[in-house]
Amino acid sequence: MKEEYNYTLTVPLHDLAEAEVLLAEIQADNPQMRLSRKPDSRGSARFYLCFPYAGTRTDLRFKEWFTSRNSKKWDLFGPNYGVWGLA
Numbered sequence: 001m002k003e004e005y006n007y008t009l010t011v012p013l014h015d016l017a018e019a020e021v022l023l024a025e026i027q028a029d030n031p032q033m034r035l036s037r038k039p040d041s042r043g044s045a046r047f048y049l050c051f052p053y054a055g056t057r058t059d060l061r062f063k064e065w066f067t068s069r070n071s072k073k074w075d076l077f078g079p080n081y082g083v084w085g086l087a
Helices: 013-030 059-070
Strands: 002-012 033-041 044-052 075-084
Touching: 002 013, 002 033, 013 033, 013 044, 013 059, 044 075
Parallel strands: none
Antiparallel strands: 002 044, 002 075, 033 044
16 A cells, blocks of 8 residues: 545636646656546536655645645645555
């Protein structure tokens, strides 16, 4: 099992193109991050971002980075601790 810290990002559908650009940038900066899209809900796209725990928290810089770029005030929920997959 792999330990991780995960976030849920909720973005209005009309901001989806802008969010996808931002998510691509996040993925480029954090190549080990798993990114998936949850089902849309109430006119919003939802994404699940998982950062592996590798002896240290790999998500800490992300939280600061995202907060400084969140001009649209998209909803970021987390971090949540979790365990994923098999060892």
